[in-house]
Amino acid sequence: MQSAKTASELSALAYRLRRNVLEMIGVGKAGHLGGSNSLAEIVATLYFSRMRFDPKNIHDPDRDRFLLSKGHAVLIQYSALVELGVISRDEVPKVKTLAGILQGHPDMAKTPGIEAVTGSLGQGLSIGVGMALGLRLDGRSSRVYVIMGDGELAEGQLWESAMAAARFKVDNLTAFLDRNSIQATGPVKDIFEIPAIEEKWIAFGWNVILIDGHNPTEILSALDSAEKVKGKPSLIIANTVKGKGVSFAENTAAFHNGILTKELYEKALSDVDSVSLALANGTEVRK
Amino acid sequence: MTAAKNLREAYGQALVELGRKDRNVVALEADLRNSTRSVLFYNEFPDRYFEMGIAEQNMTSTAAGLALAGKIPFVHSFAVFCAGRAYDQLRNSICVPRLKVRICGSSAGLSDYGDGKTHQAIEDMSIMRALPNMTVLCPADGIEMTKMMEASVDWDGPIYFRVNRNELPFVTPEDEPYHIGKMTTVHEGTDVAIFACGVMVSRGIEAAKALAAEGVSVRVINASTVKPFDVDTAIELSRGVKAIVVAEEHTIIGGLGSAVVEALRSVTHAPVQFVGIEDSFGLSAENYEILLDHFGLTAAAIIGAARELLDGRTPAGNGREKVVSR
Numbered sequence: 001m002q003s004a005k006t007a008s009e010l011s012a013l014a015y016r017l018r019r020n021v022l023e024m025i026g027v028g029k030a031g032h033l034g035g036s037n038s039l040a041e042i043v044a045t046l047y048f049s050r051m052r053f054d055p056k057n058i059h060d061p062d063r064d065r066f067l068l069s070k071g072h073a074v075l076i077q078y079s080a081l082v083e084l085g086v087i088s089r090d091e092v093p094k095v096k097t098l099a100g101i102l103q104g105h106p107d108m109a110k111t112p113g114i115e116a117v118t119g120s121l122g123q124g125l126s127i128g129v130g131m132a133l134g135l136r137l138d139g140r141s142s143r144v145y146v147i148m149g150d151g152e153l154a155e156g157q158l159w160e161s162a163m164a165a166a167r168f169k170v171d172n173l174t175a176f177l178d179r180n181s182i183q184a185t186g187p188v189k190d191i192f193e194i195p196a197i198e199e200k201w202i203a204f205g206w207n208v209i210l211i212d213g214h215n216p217t218e219i220l221s222a223l224d225s226a227e228k229v230k231g232k233p234s235l236i237i238a239n240t241v242k243g244k245g246v247s248f249a250e251n252t253a254a255f256h257n258g259i260l261t262k263e264l265y266e267k268a269l270s271d272v273d274s275v276s277l278a279l280a281n282g283t284e285v286r287k
Numbered sequence: 288m289t290a291a292k293n294l295r296e297a298y299g300q301a302l303v304e305l306g307r308k309d310r311n312v313v314a315l316e317a318d319l320r321n322s323t324r325s326v327l328f329y330n331e332f333p334d335r336y337f338e339m340g341i342a343e344q345n346m347t348s349t350a351a352g353l354a355l356a357g358k359i360p361f362v363h364s365f366a367v368f369c370a371g372r373a374y375d376q377l378r379n380s381i382c383v384p385r386l387k388v389r390i391c392g393s394s395a396g397l398s399d400y401g402d403g404k405t406h407q408a409i410e411d412m413s414i415m416r417a418l419p420n421m422t423v424l425c426p427a428d429g430i431e432m433t434k435m436m437e438a439s440v441d442w443d444g445p446i447y448f449r450v451n452r453n454e455l456p457f458v459t460p461e462d463e464p465y466h467i468g469k470m471t472t473v474h475e476g477t478d479v480a481i482f483a484c485g486v487m488v489s490r491g492i493e494a495a496k497a498l499a500a501e502g503v504s505v506r507v508i509n510a511s512t513v514k515p516f517d518v519d520t521a522i523e524l525s526r527g528v529k530a531i532v533v534a535e536e537h538t539i540i541g542g543l544g545s546a547v548v549e550a551l552r553s554v555t556h557a558p559v560q561f562v563g564i565e566d567s568f569g570l571s572a573e574n575y576e577i578l579l580d581h582f583g584l585t586a587a588a589i590i591g592a593a594r595e596l597l598d599g600r601t602p603a604g605n606g607r608e609k610v611v612s613r
Contacts, residue, residue, distance in 0.1 A: 126351075131356045
């Protein structure tokens, strides 16, 4: 179990993760910056404050499980695993190279700490439901956390698994919807808007909670309330900013999987570092 | 009288046995429990049985999750949906991480004779064979079905069971040990080698007996492990024969025939002919026999193919008269 952290400590950790993501992408190499950075506070809160996950015993059968159904955002998970010492920092510049262990999408065979193979969108929630059922059969109290993207919601399989999760009452599963409102080729509202998302999940039998996905206090309290709900799974709809923390990448599809020039890379690092500095000084950051 | 057993029934009973031996065995079903006979497991282990509804994609990835939590899930549907509807889930959720998931492709081949093209899996072995890490098993009779299930306990990675819907005559000896990955000779001979799987093994034996009456000595091989293919034994059993025939209830593209030729590709070997479905979908028919006859999946076709090769004839189109079911 990670020690409980304050909200401001978690915010600072989130920016450390964002910096790791940038270092992984580097210069001249495509990387999923936008959808990784929108998740930084959620991932930081889960890994550093909430999940039962011992970096020294990553196969503990009683651990909580973290699954990225939106597998393309795996850089943010790698970043957390680097901070925890599960992945060596030497791997950071070797992302998506033959010499490295950090694949373009989550690969259990290559990377320690990865719990499933995801990346073909729509499958992660089903996998999470299966894990939750298996853990429940064994009488374990482990929880399963699954993170989905809002563009991903167009995948029919997600709705199949939403129905199954409710039908089997898997209350040891909490899903997040990273609602950053931008998908690969443009704003969700222009590409494939899905109306009444909250209402749909409620109608499908889920407990639904809405939060600001960049506010660790809200994330923690949503996780608390999800855990208290018995007999149904919970969905935390997290409103987020795609590319959060990197000024030119915020709210744009251009850096869903963009390439950074030297200039943009330097600018991105300085954006992230300036917030980190402000957080360290206890200065309120508002952009 | 030849004894026979329904393969689905043999499967369902074997699954229950596995469930008794190992509490980690769980089953998932897509509303076909009476057909697939997973109902037998449901009756005995309702807490380890997940009726997933008619949602094969979710069922398949859910099985991955169960495997990741230490369970040994058996996924059930018709073969055509296991291989087709849930292909990407099989590929990415299960085969990439090489999970210990078992897929029961029931009513495979043309064995669901009444339901027609949409329900008859004629390409499932090609699809499954192409997936890295997948094991593909096609039992010839109920005895082998049961042994395969027992042997699967110690087999790592995903397994696809191609399960016929009907009664098939016993062709495999009850007392012979079974190993996944091995092929066995079920009829000895020296002039012709017939590689077959599933329902075509009994037809191969029938052909061998008819040819023996004409003085042609035929070896029939039950190649029930279609993948990983027993390459060394295939080469060994092909050595010295004058003709090789591969018989399968499947499209000739990518199935057992392909596996045999892949195995023999680096050695000099006798000419090979395929008895299978010539690039077409199935059809509805009044019974299984009529449908197999319609597609030329018969002992007569095997005999014809062997004679053609022995006579050195290579008919136009490299094969029998084509059956096209459009």
